[in-house]
Amino acid sequence: MDSTLSLADALAAAASRTDAVLAGLLPDHDHAPARLADAMRYAALGPGKRLRPFLVIESASLFDVPLDRALRVGAALECVHAYSLAHDDLPAMDDDDLRRRRPTLHRAFDEATAILAGDALLTLAFEILADEATHPDAGHRLALTRRLAQAAGGAGMVGGQVLDIEAETRVISETSHIIRIQNMKTGALFRFACEAGALLGDGEAAPLRQYADHFGLAFQISDDLLDIESTPGALGKATQKDRAKGKATFADLLGVAGARAELSRQVDGAVAALAPYGARARLLAEAARYIATRKS
Amino acid sequence: MDSTLSLADALAAAASRTDAVLAGLLPDHDHAPARLADAMRYAALGPGKRLRPFLVIESASLFDVPLDRALRVGAALECVHAYSLAHDDLPAMDDDDLRRRRPTLHRAFDEATAILAGDALLTLAFEILADEATHPDAGHRLALTRRLAQAAGGAGMVGGQVLDIEAETRVISETSHIIRIQNMKTGALFRFACEAGALLGDGEAAPLRQYADHFGLAFQISDDLLDIESTPGALGKATQKDRAKGKATFADLLGVAGARAELSRQVDGAVAALAPYGARARLLAEAARYIATRKS
Numbered sequence: 001m002d003s004t005l006s007l008a009d010a011l012a013a014a015a016s017r018t019d020a021v022l023a024g025l026l027p028d029h030d031h032a033p034a035r036l037a038d039a040m041r042y043a044a045l046g047p048g049k050r051l052r053p054f055l056v057i058e059s060a061s062l063f064d065v066p067l068d069r070a071l072r073v074g075a076a077l078e079c080v081h082a083y084s085l086a087h088d089d090l091p092a093m094d095d096d097d098l099r100r101r102r103p104t105l106h107r108a109f110d111e112a113t114a115i116l117a118g119d120a121l122l123t124l125a126f127e128i129l130a131d132e133a134t135h136p137d138a139g140h141r142l143a144l145t146r147r148l149a150q151a152a153g154g155a156g157m158v159g160g161q162v163l164d165i166e167a168e169t170r171v172i173s174e175t176s177h178i179i180r181i182q183n184m185k186t187g188a189l190f191r192f193a194c195e196a197g198a199l200l201g202d203g204e205a206a207p208l209r210q211y212a213d214h215f216g217l218a219f220q221i222s223d224d225l226l227d228i229e230s231t232p233g234a235l236g237k238a239t240q241k242d243r244a245k246g247k248a249t250f251a252d253l254l255g256v257a258g259a260r261a262e263l264s265r266q267v268d269g270a271v272a273a274l275a276p277y278g279a280r281a282r283l284l285a286e287a288a289r290y291i292a293t294r295k296s
Numbered sequence: 297m298d299s300t301l302s303l304a305d306a307l308a309a310a311a312s313r314t315d316a317v318l319a320g321l322l323p324d325h326d327h328a329p330a331r332l333a334d335a336m337r338y339a340a341l342g343p344g345k346r347l348r349p350f351l352v353i354e355s356a357s358l359f360d361v362p363l364d365r366a367l368r369v370g371a372a373l374e375c376v377h378a379y380s381l382a383h384d385d386l387p388a389m390d391d392d393d394l395r396r397r398r399p400t401l402h403r404a405f406d407e408a409t410a411i412l413a414g415d416a417l418l419t420l421a422f423e424i425l426a427d428e429a430t431h432p433d434a435g436h437r438l439a440l441t442r443r444l445a446q447a448a449g450g451a452g453m454v455g456g457q458v459l460d461i462e463a464e465t466r467v468i469s470e471t472s473h474i475i476r477i478q479n480m481k482t483g484a485l486f487r488f489a490c491e492a493g494a495l496l497g498d499g500e501a502a503p504l505r506q507y508a509d510h511f512g513l514a515f516q517i518s519d520d521l522l523d524i525e526s527t528p529g530a531l532g533k534a535t536q537k538d539r540a541k542g543k544a545t546f547a548d549l550l551g552v553a554g555a556r557a558e559l560s561r562q563v564d565g566a567v568a569a570l571a572p573y574g575a576r577a578r579l580l581a582e583a584a585r586y587i588a589t590r591k592s
Contacts, residue, residue: 032450033458040450087415092407111388115411116458119383120450122415126422127445130438138434142426145441149423154328154336154416162329162412 007286014057015050018078021071025128032120039109039117040124044082047100047236051287052077052193055215058284059197059208062277069135073144073196076128080152081189083121086114088161094241101236122152135200143199151192160185164247172248179217187216207276211284214270218291221263224249225256226296234296267292303582310353311346314374317367321424328416335405335413336420340378343396343532347583348373348489351511354580355493355504358573365431369440369492372424376448377485379417382410384457390537397532418448431496439495447488456481460543468544475513482519483512503572507580510566514587517559520545521552522592530592563588 005013022044027037053074060070089096089104090111096104106114128134129145150156163181172178194212198205227242228251242249251259270288274281301309318340323333349370356366385392385400386407392400402410424430425441446452459477468474490508494501523538524547538545547555566584570577 027450032455033462035462036450036455036458083415087411090408090411092411112386112461113458115383115386115388116454119379119414119418120454122418123445123449123454127442127449130441130445138438142434142437142441145426145438146423149419149426153419153423154323154332158412158416158419159328159332162332162409165408166329166331 005283007283007290010058010283011049011051011054011287014054014074015048017057017067017071018050018053018074019045021068022075022078025072025075025124027120027124035109035113036117036120039105039113040121042108043086043105043114043117044079044121046102048078050074050078051219052081052189054287055190055193055212055284056196058281058287059194060200062197062208062280063201063203065197065201068133069200070197072128072131072134073200074193076125076134076148077189077193077196079121079125079128080148080157083118083125084152084157084161084189086118086121090114093161093165096238096241098232098237125152140199144196147195147199148192151188156184156188157186160188168245168247173253175250175253178248178250178253182217182220183213186220187213190216190219204276207273210273211270211288214266214273215288215291218263218266218270218288221250221259221266222291222294224251225259225263226294228256230295236296263292301579303579303586306354306579307345307347307350307583310350310370311344313353313363313367314346314349314370315341317364318371318374321368321371321420323416323420331405331409332413332416335401335409336417338404339382339401339410339413340375340417342378342398344374346370346374347515348377348485350583351486351489351508351580352492354577354583355490356496358493358504358576359497359499361493361497364429365496366493368424368427368430369496370489372421372430372444373485373489373492375417375421375424376444376453379414379421380448380453380457380485382414382417386410389457389461392534392537394528394533421448436495440492443491443495444488447484452480452484453482456484464541464543469549471546471549474544474546474549478513478516479509482516483509486512486515500572503569506569507566507584510562510569511584511587514559514562514566514584517546517555517562518587518590520547521555521559522590524552526591532592559588 026041026044029037056074056077057070085099086105088094089099090106097107105117126145129148130141135141160181164185167181191209191212194208195205198208232238250262254262267288271285274285322337322340325333352370352373353366381395382401384390385395386402393403394400401413422441425444426437431437456477460481463477487505487508490504491501494504528534546558550558563584567581570581
């Protein structure tokens with residue numbers, strides 16, 4: 001990326017490029033039933049920061065990966081993220097009516113369509129990764145496919161969601177348990193995003209993995225703090241949800257000041273992990289710092 | 297396969313071998329939250345004919361594919377089939393309480409777990425296919441991954457399910473429309489099963505694709521007839537469901553006798569498509585004939 005680009009501009013550029021690629025990959029009315037195609041597009045192309053595609057793009061840029069490859073991986077990852085939100089919002093799970101200032105998918109369509117559009121988005125992610133346009137080498141495409149499946153499945157994101165639901169009815173007194181849940185539920189996709197950049201560019205993934213783990217925890221702590229301190233108007237979705245459900249958060253266990261301090265430590269850890277990449281990782285470092293100050 | 301093996305024995309052997317492979321691939325309590333692992337196993341290892349893995353095994357045997365590769369593809373396909381049943385049975389879709397004589401997944405666990413276990417099973421299918429144990433050549437694994445994603449996604453199984461739900465509230469008077477729905481909803485996975493055998497063995501897939509299309513329609517017509525003529529006790533699940541929902545079936549449009557005649561034509565078409573393979577396709581031909589006479 002351009003060495004003078006601001007983080008805000010880089011995030012906006014990553015989002016609009018990702019959406020352009022996604023718009024071409026999502027089915028239209030000629031390639032899926034109209035209602036399903038509309039629901040998939042509503043879920044995947046709605047407002048959103050496209051933070052995970054941004055992480056793929058920036059990680060890949062450290063290794064001079066062609067942008068179009070990073071964009072396809074980012075688009076696939078965004079499909080998985082969008083599916084997970086659609087399913088998490090369902091009445092049987094979080095039962096949310098509002099997401100990113102709009103009706104959630106099952107409120108805009110219906111429950112059956114939301115379940116099926118989520119299923120189709122997850123499936124599409126693997127179709128995108130397996131396509132030769134993602135990387136000319138079959139081994140690279142397979143490695144991406146396997147890693148995404150591991151990150152998204154029972155040992156990753158879905159497993160984390162199951163533990164998170166269980167946490168609503170169980171007293172949790174250890175931050176280590178919350179960290180484990182969050183490392184699976186939200187951390188696994190952040191880790192995939194950063195590892196994918198290294199994988200696409202045959203680079204060393206370990207520092208990016210460290211960065212992603214700190215980034216993911218910082219993201220979750222700031223999410224907890226926003227849930228407590230923000231309003232639905234500012235956030236575009238319901239707040240105070242965790243407290244209403246009796247779900248333990250970082251803020252509960254550490255107090256708001258303690259959570260802020262931990263957030264700051266995680267951001268520092270993320271920035272420190274980028275040292276091997278020097279100035280080329282500037283935007284990744286700024287993204288971690290932004291997490292601590294974001295308002296939505 | 298042994299040239300003297302009966303269809304019943306071949307089906308039983310395919311099922312027990314598939315289950316053994318599946319049992320090793322599904323997560324245990326060390327690799328996923330216990331409740332999720334239990335739900336995935338309940339869905340994927342419950343009673344069932346394992347017809348799709350059987351088709352993979354038999355198609356692959358035409359090209360002398362090592363059995364362990366066919367079994368892994370069959371196991372991945374069974375994960376997709378099991379996920380689709382778990383999601384279709386949900387209250388927001390068919391709202392079924394009984395499946396294969398047992399409580400459906402969301403009745404045995406709960407709705408959230410059924411949704412998430414389905415998601416994890418779909419994800420696991422791609423993890424299995426992308427693993428090098430499935431085929432030593434990366435290009436073959438990728439072709440299987442792409443084809444499964446296409447068969448299972450918005451242009452295939454999930455798209456067919458959306459059309460099938462829409463058919464409940466729409467008057468359908470053309471068998472061609474029901475055929476289109478069924479080619480997507482149930483046909484796509486049967487087609488993948490048969491194509492996978494050719495793909496694993498670098499064989500010609502066109503005759504197997506023809507076989508699969510006839511097989512899939514025969515399967516669906518016999519399903520419609522069983523829904524009308526059988527009882528929950530014999531079938532292990534609710535019957536008369538299509539009629540209760542006002543959903544048009546082959547039997548409605550063609551009459552029971554007309555549907556039986558069409559079923560017979562589809563079975564003949566399936567058997568005729570196998571001509572290029574001669575006696576080696578005996579069990580595939582018998583499987584098509586069995587579809588017309590099955591009682592459950």
